Amino acid sequence: MTTSADTAAARRGRPGYDRRQVLDVAVTLFNEQGYDATSVADLAERLGLSKSALYHHFASKEELLAIALETALSRLEAVLDGALALDASAADRLEHVIRGAVAVLTAELPSVTLLLRLRGNSAVEVAALERRRLFDQRVTGLVRSAQSEGRLRADIDAGVATRLIFGMVNSVVEWYRPDGRVDPALLAEDVLTVALSGLLPRDDHG
Amino acid sequence: MTTSADTAAARRGRPGYDRRQVLDVAVTLFNEQGYDATSVADLAERLGLSKSALYHHFASKEELLAIALETALSRLEAVLDGALALDASAADRLEHVIRGAVAVLTAELPSVTLLLRLRGNSAVEVAALERRRLFDQRVTGLVRSAQSEGRLRADIDAGVATRLIFGMVNSVVEWYRPDGRVDPALLAEDVLTVALSGLLPRDDHG
DNA sequence: GTCTATAGAATGATAGAC
DNA sequence: GTCTATCATTCTATAGAC
Structure with missing residues (x-):
């Protein structure tokens, strides 16, 4: 294209x-x-x-990095902003964020991959990591609210739960390839299925 | 220690x-x-x-890398070998692998972290990545067997399920710290809970 | 002639190895 | 400390499409 x-x-x-x-x-x-x-x-x-x-x-090698990181971060932040603007429960907002994050990851695979591998070796990297930390924090807030609503189990710490969910989401960059046989939208559904319902068979025997 | x-x-x-x-x-x-x-x-x-x-x-900077990678890989492989030696179902073996992987990750955090960030820029790195690929493949076999047993839902591709589970497991190195307030054994249970049962509240209303 | 993309040569700094 | 190689970067000048 x-x-x-x-x-x-x-x-x-x-x-x-x-x-x-x-x-x-x-x-x-x-x-x-x-x-x-x-x-x-x-x-x-x-x-x-x-x-x-x-x-x-x-102007510099680092400028290339900065532009790519800006792309990744702004798109992820847009997803979160969009979710928070919805007139919906925290659980539904969280679902929107997860689906949107997978969409951004697959659509902007290169720049997001770069973002997720930062070590903070320069001012540019530190600033990006800080924005990412803020993103995580806002999502943790969503998870906590969803727990309060009773829509998510509360016996797992909200911070841990958020990190596990996004560990799963972010790991997609390690193996997803646009030319592969995995459809991004179906992948998002699989992620949601595992995160929300788990891998045990559906309880259809009783 | x-x-x-x-x-x-x-x-x-x-x-x-x-x-x-x-x-x-x-x-x-x-x-x-x-x-x-x-x-x-x-x-x-x-x-x-x-x-x-x-x-x-x-002898070289790379020798330091090679030794650390050997530590991480041999311990992870030992967990998998141990699981396969068990007289148990594939699902139970998988549970053993997940619990063991979290244990290795937290106990050998530095070397495993190094392993998970490899790019394959040298012969040493390529060899380590190949061993990791083999590990993943063997785990995928376990997931597939567990699906055949009916102990895991079969509507998610075994390869995708394995990658999502281990994406969640591996992401632990990004935030777990030995001096923190998260207990490794409890963390392993949380990982298993999310992977198997999901984050939706337990179905205790009917 | 003006615009954009391109080389070539050389800078000082820092790399891994011994 | 010393070696050589390579690093990111800059200067100056030019090649080609409008």
Whole structure:
């Protein structure tokens, strides 16, 4: 779809990579090798460009990281904002968040993968981790409310429950591939099934 | 437990770090900053040693990684071997594996954390990832058998179910801390509860 | 001529290894 | 400490489409 010049039909100047294309390749490479293990020379080679040509598109290696993280975080936050704007119970809102998070993970796989592997080695990374921490905290609030409503079992700590649910959700980036045979929407349902009802057979024998 | 000289009571020669202590600090640092982002100079500084002194203990930075990965993998494999040696149903064996995996994760947190973050950037990493893949495959077999027994719901693909369960299990390394207020054994029960019964309230109203 | 993408050469800093 | 290799980055200049 977004391969070359067919997106922004008429572009002036010399043909070649634009910002978007460089970013996509960069994030892919960061995910393959890890951000720190990927040198600008690696990226240049993958693109068939010189290093200096890359610096025409971006001010720094870290800027590439920052843009990708912004994409991932803003989309995840949008899901949560949308859920909180609903006129619904906390349990229903939580369900909306889980479904939405799986959708964002699968749709924005590269940038979210990058986000989930951060170590906090720079100011950019620390800031992203902080936004992620805030996201988690708000979801924990939802879980706690759903427990109070009696819609979620209360014998598991809300913080632990949230971490387990999102551990399951986030782990999807480790194996989901867009070209695979797993449908994102069905995957979201499977996640919800396991999280809410568990893997024991449905109680249809009595 | 394994802090300093109290392990191998009498050690001869010049006082200072031994292999084990250097390894522990190295793995801790690798987890804090990431393996690639951690330089030998970082490690030397943390230990208060010169770089050359470090190379007296280890042949290379990668050797440190290899030893840690061996620890994590052998302990996880031992859990699986133990489960398969049991005279029990697949479902019961799976439960044993999940409980054991959480135990290994919490007991060997640093080395398992390192294992779960590998990217495959070297021969050592590729080999470790391959052993991990084999582990996952064997667990998937257990899940499939448990489904055939009727002890696990069969409307979720065995591969997806396995990945979701272990996504939940493995995510524990992201937040569990030995000095925290979460008991490892209770955590394992919580994981099993969510995986098997889900977070919906127990059906005690009818 | 103007715009965009591109190289080449060289910077200082830091890497792992010994 | 010292080695060589590689790191991210910058400067200056040019190639090609409008």
